[in-house]
Amino acid sequence: MTLPPKPPARPGKVSLWTYARLFRQDILSAQPARLYHAWMAEFRTPFFRSYMCNDPKLVDLVLKERPDDFPKSDRIREGLAPLLGNSVFVTNGETWKRQRRIIDPAFEGGRLRDTFPAMWDAGVAAVERLRARADGTPIEIEAETSEAAADVIFRTLFSIPIEHETASGVFKVFKAHQRAQPVLNLGAVLPLPKWFPRFHSRETKRTAREIRALITQLTAQRMTEIEAGTAPDDLATKIMTTRDPQTGHTFDTGEMVDQVAIFFLAGHETSASALAWSLYLLALYPEWQEQVAEEAAAVIDPDKIYFSTLKKLKITRDVFREALRLYPPVPMMVREATKCEHLRDREVKPGSQIVLSPWHQQRHERIWERPDDFDPGRFETENGKFGLRTAYMPFSAGARVCTGSGFAMAEGPLLLALLVQAFRFETVPGRAAMPVAHLTVRGKDGIWLRLTPRA
Ligand code: HEM
Numbered sequence: 286m287t288l289p290p291k292p293p294a295r296p297g298k299v300s301l302w303t304y305a306r307l308f309r310q311d312i313l314s315a316q317p318a319r320l321y322h323a324w325m326a327e328f329r330t331p332f333f334r335s336y337m338c339n340d341p342k343l344v345d346l347v348l349k350e351r352p353d354d355f356p357k358s359d360r361i362r363e364g365l366a367p368l369l370g371n372s373v374f375v376t377n378g379e380t381w382k383r384q385r386r387i388i389d390p391a392f393e394g395g396r397l398r399d400t401f402p403a404m405w406d407a408g409v410a411a412v413e414r415l416r417a418r419a420d421g422t423p424i425e426i427e428a429e430t431s432e433a434a435a436d437v438i439f440r441t442l443f444s445i446p447i448e449h450e451t452a453s454g455v456f457k458v459f460k461a462h463q464r465a466q467p468v469l470n471l472g473a474v475l476p477l478p479k480w481f482p483r484f485h486s487r488e489t490k491r492t493a494r495e496i497r498a499l500i501t502q503l504t505a506q507r508m509t510e511i512e513a514g515t516a517p518d519d520l521a522t523k524i525m526t527t528r529d530p531q532t533g534h535t536f537d538t539g540e541m542v543d544q545v546a547i548f549f550l551a552g553h554e555t556s557a558s559a560l561a562w563s564l565y566l567l568a569l570y571p572e573w574q575e576q577v578a579e580e581a582a583a584v585i586d587p588d589k590i591y592f593s594t595l596k597k598l599k600i601t602r603d604v605f606r607e608a609l610r611l612y613p614p615v616p617m618m619v620r621e622a623t624k625c626e627h628l629r630d631r632e633v634k635p636g637s638q639i640v641l642s643p644w645h646q647q648r649h650e651r652i653w654e655r656p657d658d659f660d661p662g663r664f665e666t667e668n669g670k671f672g673l674r675t676a677y678m679p680f681s682a683g684a685r686v687c688t689g690s691g692f693a694m695a696e697g698p699l700l701l702a703l704l705v706q707a708f709r710f711e712t713v714p715g716r717a718a719m720p721v722a723h724l725t726v727r728g729k730d731g732i733w734l735r736l737t738p739r740a
Pocket of ligand 1: 373374375385547548551552553555556559613614615618619678679680681684685686687688689690692693697
């Protein structure tokens with residue numbers, strides 16, 4: 286059976302500078318194959334040490350048991366500062382805790398039910414956009430899923446579709462921003478000392494300013510609507526009217542702009558990547574695609590939007606889960622040790638980097654049977670359930686787990702079902718996809734598919 290594409294590992298030992306060069310091209314193929322079966326690995330640089338932890342016990346220690354001792358490194362904040370300011374994604378300590386107390390209620394289960402119809406509308410709109418192009422001509426599907434995921438964010442957050450002038454403005458400028466700074470968090474993992482200056486190009490700063498100006502317009506307008514009592518009941522209103530239970534404060538417009546920027550960035554890039562890989566996998570494995578199509582036809586009633594539909598999309602959810610296992614949109618996360626630590630049999634000094642890698646954990650040869658196979662049925666097996674419990678973290682874990690994990694697990698299967706119900710997806714000869722990790726796991730030369738209508 287053909288395996289889903291996996292980047293080749295780098296050959297054996299290389300010098301630091303070769304590593305840096307490979308790393309710049311792609312974080313995944315810069316790593317050696319031994320990381321797929323090691324519990325822990327050490328990378329030495331002249332400036333600091335970096336430790337990849339694959340042992341589930343170590344991952345739990347860092348993410349769940351003592352997260353305050355392993356904060357996000359300042360390098361991440363520096364890399365993302367022009368766009369994100371002081372958003373929840375980059376803050377630490379008390380500021381981060383206060384931000385999560387205000388944001389989390391908006392993403393709880395009950396609210397998700399209220400958000401669901403807007404997700405559905407975005408899915409239907411994506412089907413309509415693609416219908417005109419579903420004539421078998423190759424389509425770069427990441428661009429489409431990116432637009433669909435951005436549409437979901439704008440509809441759920443601000444009750445506006447992607448065609449809205451400001452929403453399409455943000456989406457357009459964001460593409461330019463990515464071109465200006467394609468490897469956003471490279472600075473976070475590159476072996477450079479802390480004192481090394483990090484430059485943001487003029488274009489990066491300009492596009493970040495432009496995106497923030499557009500988001501400020503939306504946020505300021507919403508503040509006025511809230512004050513006038515005319516605001517729609519969506520995520521933005523919920524977040525902007527939630528008081529921190531400890532201090533009684535709400536976000537001011539500036540702080541809300543930082544949060545909206547991260548919801549847009551974290552919420553659309555990741556979901557777009559997961560959806561594109563899911564569709565590619567279904568094109569590679571048509572027998573699974575047929576099962577998803579049958580399930581969608583049996584479960585989805587185009588005239589009735591029920592939240593309970595989601596529970597019935599079992600096969601679709603397992604396909605999406607398996608895509609997140611093989612192609613976790615956030616392939617690696619970085620934390621910093623603040624104290625001397627003894628991890629397995631290594632002494633880890635303060636300032637060392639701790640790298641947690643969903644990419645390697647979720648393909649770990651000592652945890653998963655047939656780790657590189659695409660098999661959504663695995664989650665029904667003992668091994669699959671064990672893997673889910675111990676080595677599955679596409680949304681990270683612990684206190685800093687992705688705020689939008691429930692949201693994404695509703696959006697992903699729903700959009701997948703709506704798309705596969707409408708179209709048959711096929712691979713394009715000569716255009717096989719190969720994953721590379723930039724900000725998220727993307728296709729090296731895009732992800733190309735051919736679409737034809739089902740009905
Ligand atoms: C398939 C989709 C998604 C994946 C795989 C994903 C994955 C992740 C991961 C791994 C992190 C932790 C990063 C780290 O600790 O370094 C994270 C954080 C975050 N995600 Fe997501 N995410 C997804 C969708 C979303 C959506 C839809 C939203 C919001 C609408 C969102 C909002 C956030 C926020 C705000 C954080 C920062 C949380 C914190 O640091 O406290 N994500 N996400």
